[in-house]
Amino acid sequence: MREITEIILHCTATRPDWWAGRTSAEKLAEVRRWHVTGNGWRDIGYHYLIDRDGTVVPGRPLEQTGAHVAGRNTGTIGISLFGGHGSAASDAFSDHFTPEQDRALRALVQDLRRRFPAVARVSGHNQYAAKACPGFSVPQWIAGPAQASAPTSGPTPVAAAPAGQAFGWLFGLLARLFGART
Numbered sequence: 001m002r003e004i005t006e007i008i009l010h011c012t013a014t015r016p017d018w019w020a021g022r023t024s025a026e027k028l029a030e031v032r033r034w035h036v037t038g039n040g041w042r043d044i045g046y047h048y049l050i051d052r053d054g055t056v057v058p059g060r061p062l063e064q065t066g067a068h069v070a071g072r073n074t075g076t077i078g079i080s081l082f083g084g085h086g087s088a089a090s091d092a093f094s095d096h097f098t099p100e101q102d103r104a105l106r107a108l109v110q111d112l113r114r115r116f117p118a119v120a121r122v123s124g125h126n127q128y129a130a131k132a133c134p135g136f137s138v139p140q141w142i143a144g145p146a147q148a149s150a151p152t153s154g155p156t157p158v159a160a161a162p163a164g165q166a167f168g169w170l171f172g173l174l175a176r177l178f179g180a181r182t
């Protein structure tokens with residue numbers, strides 16, 4: 001296995017309802033066709049893709065160097081989210097992606113960091129190129145709470161709101177105890 005030191009996030013720049021009703025495997029096959037037939041690459045450029053419903057589909061095998069960021073494919077894993085059409089680099093994750101994608105991406109990143117302890121960084125394509133991709137600020141997304149606790153469209157899991165409230169309550173208590181200087 002090659003050494004992995006970084007995970008880089010992308011999006012497919014497709015509309016939210018792109019190929020709705022098709023399976024994740026069919027969507028992956030279409031992206032693979034863009035990369036192989038369109039770009040002339042030997043395989044799809046990303047190692048994983050995450051569908052709108054949170055389904056994670058493997059792309060290029062992890063052992064193989066991907067094709068997703070010019071000059072930074074060595075030592076990195078590329079993960080792409082379906083969606084992100086019309087996004088900007090400074091947008092919020094929830095502007096273009098679903099809570100299911102948020103949960104799946106966080107879980108996948110956590111799993112990969114466990115498998116590859118040398119991973120020192122999770123970043124976005126837009127940190128290395130003048131592009132919107134993945135259509136949000138990765139540092140802000142990582143620092144933020146799971147999207148499930150944000151008031152966004154889409155189904156909200158039952159456990160999310162109480163967790164968010166509990167955190168807010170705890171923060172309020174700490175702020176009172178120590179004197180809020182924020």
Ligand SMILES: [Zn+2]
Pocket residue numbers: 009010011068125133134
């Ligand atoms: Zn990208």
